Amino acid sequence: MIPIPDHLQNSQPAEFSAGQRSQALFERACSVFPDGTTRVTIDRDPAPRYVLRGEGAYVVDVDGRRFLDLNANFTTLIHGHAFEPVIAAVERQMRNGSCFANPTEAEVELASLLCERVPRLERIRFVNTGTEAVMFAVKAARAFTGRTCIAKIEGAYHGAYDWAEVAQASTPENWGPPDQPAATPYYHGVPASVLDEVVVLRFNDPMGARELLSRRAGEIAAILIDPMPSRAGLVAPEPEFLSALQETARKHGILVISDEVLNFRQDYCGASARYGLEPDLFALGKIIGGGFPIGAVGGSGEIMAVFDACRGRPLLSQGGTFSANPISMVAGYAAMASLDQAAFARLETLGSNLCKLLVSAISRANAPLSITGAASLFRIHPKPTPPREFREAYCSSAEANFNKQLSRFFARHGIILPSGAAACLSTPMGEPEINAIASVFEAFLAQHSGLLEEIV
Template sequence: MRHSENCAETASGNRSEAAFLRERKVVPGGSMRAASWFQPHPPYAAKGEGCWVIDVDGRRLLDCANNFFSLIHGHAFEPVLEAVRGAMSKGTAFGMPTESEILLAEALAERSPRLEQTRFCNSGTEAVLAAIKGARGLTGREKIAKFEGCYHGAYDWIEVSLDPTPANWNDEAGNPASVRCNAGTPDSVLRETVVLPYDDPQRCADILLREGPSLAAVIVDPHASRAGAVPMSRETAAVVQQACRKHGIVLIADEVISFRLSFEGASPLFGLEPDLVTTAKIIGGGLPIGAVSGSRDRMSVFDHSAGKPIVSMGGTFSANPLSMAAGLASLTHYSRAAVERLNTLGDRLRQRVRAGFASSGAEASITGMGSLFRLHVGRHEVTGYRSAYANADTAKLIRRVQLAMLDENILLTPNCSGALSTPMTETEVDLIADKLVGVVSKGIGENSAPG
């Protein structure tokens, strides 16, 4: 098959399967991202229209994955396309600054004084790494603290204790252990990363009292998707805030996903006053982006104008004009009214699902806030990573729900979480809720598979 040819169908007539078989030969695992892969193979996207994605087999899926919650306006949103077309016609990247980067940085600053100054990069991972580097530069300390089970991107320190299990998640004192996520992560990285419990403020306070003086940063996502998609308690947020003030620790709010929760972002909803804020996803309008923001004082750590900065931050495609233009169009249309409308739809979804589960007696629950949601199997209350932890049996059930939802033409992420986008209305939201209740309540079919 020549590289210009489309993937043919297999004997089963399935073009996604053919694409997967072909990709597997040149890409380990047959897919670029573990997060969007599932057995036997994911559907391959052909195009998107608003809140719908059409796969290469022509199936229309109601998209709650939205490229991992980055497409706040869904697919092919005309104002974004128009902005990108306009920018692209002038060239795609320059070894010079462009005015477009000023406009996006100003748009962020207008949303919140916490975002007074910004540096752009190309992903949330990069933004978090730069913020940690900045915190180390500001404090001269090496250790960081993060919450158990929370995802902040793919790199050594921030992947510590991303996915610990009951067999290894406690240290000898009963505190969360620093657990290696990847083979080969150096022991020094584990020693430099203190792990905090998401839902135990007293233990969190004790750990921060002990470790505080040696910490450069505490990184917190107050609505951590991987740790259960439950809002962090105000008590825990206050413990973190106070410890950071007391010990001179840089508080980094990772709002890569949670920025969408309010016009100003997530921190104000939790009483957090971070020193640095990392954002990505929706601020790029569907193009690659990441950003570190903060007060002029804190952001001076990256200031190169007087010579060598305290820490460097930059990259070939940082603040590229296409991402800047797309991001500006995206943020402009995510107005206060749009945020409120989407959050109200999210409340409607969760209420409808809860009512449905209650009347059917389904052993499941839904968590989330604003336009974000996640399904959990079982009747226990989910408050953080450990109560959200899926053992092998639960993981199997969650997978079956995801595949059964796919059979209903609704795309969730593999752990059954989802996000709403602005093209959705009550009709789509009720459809998602009713299908989820139906799939979970009727029992989860053994034979569901992506079609």
């Protein structure tokens, strides 16, 4: 067993709390926000942890406690916090102006970097969020094909666009039979017409995908797929599944949209290139903005021509007051330029080494747990066998409680581990951080045998 480092030994009280200043801030926040926060994704146990500053791979909260950050603003900060090249680029740009109604050289530079790096990314448009990127990718597919329906993966998260949210939070009570996944609503009041326009597929089910896509082929504009859907298990795609999607799509004139807002961090050329997916359109975000708001939709020149306004109103209009704003452009370029082949190779090695340590700890403890993920992303499952798709990854109440207790234990030892979703590494991390994660995990397994028995 790797010893827990001194700086993580008993660094938090036995019953971890958000801290007095965080608690006070949350009480104030409850008077101005509907639930005390402005993002539903914020962890609270019972109050959120308010952060004062970030330092590389670490954050410091308002109560002065330091944490190794495995969330990194939901995988966005691949270089960690306060990355010096980004700071320098943003400082220079701020002195010249933060936003304009005109284009800037910075947007051309970032677009060129991305198009040169990613196969099949010939043209690109910048937006402000991953949600917008997915939304405009879907709209572009509709404009190009003249069809309205989309297909998507059960349990996969693609932001806050009505059609992309369908079946995002399905449960055993409503997700339907294995061969006919139900188009379930995500929020109260979803129009029935939205549900009618979404075909739900199960991840890594090639036969089901062929059947369901073929059944409504003439209506489907695009298949929306995250190559490794994080909320659906952070599970690797099987080659047979990707082949089934692509062959069926090409046969019926259906476009393939690769949502790499999160998983673009898996490889120098992106996740699609890593797994052999050949999409027609991409949705990008997170790491390409260097810690600032950004999104991008891109793809083949032929399809992206739906945005072309050179001869009047385009088939699809896209604008936005802050789209391609120079702050996000220079920050994104600084971050991406620093992510060379060597940086990705180093993250790959760190991630591989961490997963080996976690698997070894699981084996020694004979624990009914498994690990999924790739490169700098990983997820711990309260399942003895790694899941292949969302239904297998879905947690029972006992399994969800295990995840919560695991996250709490890590917090007590100075590590932020997202509960039940993707955790990530960043370039400022090294072997000391990897060993710290593994040692805290092993200590948790040693001290919580009762929880392990509950999930068997």
